[in-house]
Amino acid sequence: MEKTATEAIQDYYPDDFAWCYGCGRLNETGHHFRTGWQGEKTVTVYTPEKEHTAVPGFVYGGVIASLIDCHGTGSASLALHRKNGHHVGDGSQPPRFVTASLHVDFMKPTPQGIPLQAVGTIEEIHPKKWKVHIEVFADDMLCARGEVVAVVMPSNFLSGNTEK
Amino acid sequence: MEKTATEAIQDYYPDDFAWCYGCGRLNETGHHFRTGWQGEKTVTVYTPEKEHTAVPGFVYGGVIASLIDCHGTGSASLALHRKNGHHVGDGSQPPRFVTASLHVDFMKPTPQGIPLQAVGTIEEIHPKKWKVHIEVFADDMLCARGEVVAVVMPSNFLSGNTEK
Numbered sequence: 030m031e032k033t034a035t036e037a038i039q040d041y042y043p044d045d046f047a048w049c050y051g052c053g054r055l056n057e058t059g060h061h062f063r064t065g066w067q068g069e070k071t072v073t074v075y076t077p078e079k080e081h082t083a084v085p086g087f088v089y090g091g092v093i094a095s096l097i098d099c100h101g102t103g104s105a106s107l108a109l110h111r112k113n114g115h116h117v118g119d120g121s122q123p124p125r126f127v128t129a130s131l132h133v134d135f136m137k138p139t140p141q142g143i144p145l146q147a148v149g150t151i152e153e154i155h156p157k158k159w160k161v162h163i164e165v166f167a168d169d170m171l172c173a174r175g176e177v178v179a180v181v182m183p184s185n186f187l188s189g190n191t192e193k
Numbered sequence: 194m195e196k197t198a199t200e201a202i203q204d205y206y207p208d209d210f211a212w213c214y215g216c217g218r219l220n221e222t223g224h225h226f227r228t229g230w231q232g233e234k235t236v237t238v239y240t241p242e243k244e245h246t247a248v249p250g251f252v253y254g255g256v257i258a259s260l261i262d263c264h265g266t267g268s269a270s271l272a273l274h275r276k277n278g279h280h281v282g283d284g285s286q287p288p289r290f291v292t293a294s295l296h297v298d299f300m301k302p303t304p305q306g307i308p309l310q311a312v313g314t315i316e317e318i319h320p321k322k323w324k325v326h327i328e329v330f331a332d333d334m335l336c337a338r339g340e341v342v343a344v345v346m347p348s349n350f351l352s353g354n355t356e357k
Contacts, residue, residue, distance in 0.1 A: 050245050050253040058244045080222045081214050083291070084350065089214040090292050091262050095255025127247070127302075128254050133295045138350060186248065186302060 036117040037063035038106045039099075046125045046182070051099035062096060064103030064149075065117065071104040071149035071161075077141060088139040093173050096147050097133055097163050101177025102126040104149040105159035109181070112153075126159070126179040127186065139165070139172040147175075157181040200281040201227035202270045203263075210289045210346070215263035226260060228267030228313075229281065235268040235313035235325075241305060252303040257337050260311050261297055261327050265341025266290040268313040269323035273345070276317075290323070290343040291350065303329070303336040311339075321345040 039052045039062065047055045052062040064073045073096060081092045102125075110116070110123040117123070139145065145167055152160040163175035203216045203226065211219045216226040228237045237260060245256045266289075274280070274287040281287070303309065309331055316324045327339040 046248055048246050048249055050247070051255050053246075056244060056246065080220060082212050082217075082220065083214070084210055084346075085212055089259075090295065091215050091255065091259025094258040094262065094295055094297075095253075098255050098258065128299055130299065131254065131258055131295075131297045133258075135292055135294065138291075182248075 035065065037065045038103050038110065038117055038123050039063055041117060041123055042106075042125055043122050049099065051095045052103060060092075060095060060099075062099040062103070064100055064107065066107060067148075071100065071107055071151065073100040073103065073147040073149075074144050075147070076144045079141070082141060083138070086141055088141055088145070090133070090135055093135070093139060093145070093165060094131065094133050094175075096145060096165065097173070097175035098128055098131050098177060100147040100149055100163055101131070101161040101175070102128055102179045104151050104161045104163075105177075105179035108151045108153070108159060125182045127182045129158070129178040129180050132176045134174045135172070136174060137170060137172045140167050143167045145172070154178075199229065201229045202267050202274065202281055202287050203227055205281060205287055206270075206289055207286050213263065215259045216267060224256075224259060224263075226263040226267070228264055228271065230271060231312075235264065235271055235315065237264040237267065237311040237313075238308050239311070240308045243305070246305060247302070250305055252305055252309070254297070254299055257299070257303060257309070257329060258295065258297050258339075260309060260329065261337070261339035261341060262292055262295050264311040264313055264327055265295070265325040265339070266292055266343045268315050268325045268327075269341075269343035272315045272317070272323060289346045291346045293322070293342040293344050294340075296340045298338045299336070300338060301334060301336045304331050307331045309336070318342075
């Protein structure tokens with residue numbers, strides 16, 4: 030079932046915005062989540078490390094929440110990039126999103142040692158605000174459902190004075 | 194503003210359930226969140242590591258979600274333990290909760306290098322199900338609001354066949 034994203038949006042984030050602990054390619058110790066298209070859905074595949082445990086044998090919810098978070102912003106970036114007439118890897122820089130809200134329903138204890146697959150369905154709720162509905166599977170078992178509202182990163186984000 | 198929890202509930206979780214990447218005292222590489230009472234509120238203080246970045250200078254949302262997650266389960270454990278007539282460190286093992294759902298609203302970019310303080314208000318919605326409302330501050334700035342629904346860990350949790 031594992032399908033890695035061969036063309037991941039995070040591979041093309043501008044260098045200044047590629048340090049995210051979840052999905053930044055330049056963050057040495059981070060998770061390196063990579064998100065790409067799979068038809069009209071988006072997918073991120075990630076296998077948690079051994080230490081990412083909740084109780085022995087099961088994945089820590091904070092890592093599942095992290096996967097959902099970055100899958101949400103990555104999916105929104107994929108969608109707006111496509112809407113703008115681009116495709117991943119065409120030489121143009123994709124838009125960078127930040128998370129306005131994150132929701133996770135934990136359905137089942139998530140077994141460790143299995144690649145997790147986050148699958149996203151994208152909904153535009155405003156030109157700069159996208160909602161992503163996410164399901165996280167371990168093999169064929171639905172372990173968590175998530176919802177992310179992602180907004181285009183304000184140009185003054187680095188000043189800390191954002192208004193969403 | 195930093196107030197560490199001198200009597201933290203996680204210090205007394207049974208060994209088998211003290212491996213959580215977020216709050217397990219036995220997880221060598223985890224965050225080691227520690228949650229205690231502060232009057233009728235609960236508090237967890239945590240300073241993210243340098244690598245826990247979203248964009249340079251600001252804290253990764255997945256780590257904030259993790260803090261909220263474990264603060265929620267820890268707060269629920271504190272509350273039920275107290276309701277059962279115990280106090281932290283009296284020699285009795287506290288109940289262990291799992292997260293049913295997690296919600297985070299990110300209000301402001303969260304600056305790095307500052308101890309974060311998660312403050313919880315607890316609501317019993319069922320004898321085995323507690324809701325915790327959480328605010329995360331960096332100094333006096335409210336950076337995130339969270340809500341966790343935590344349920345007493347089912348006795349068959351380790352079999353993976355839980356029903357919440």
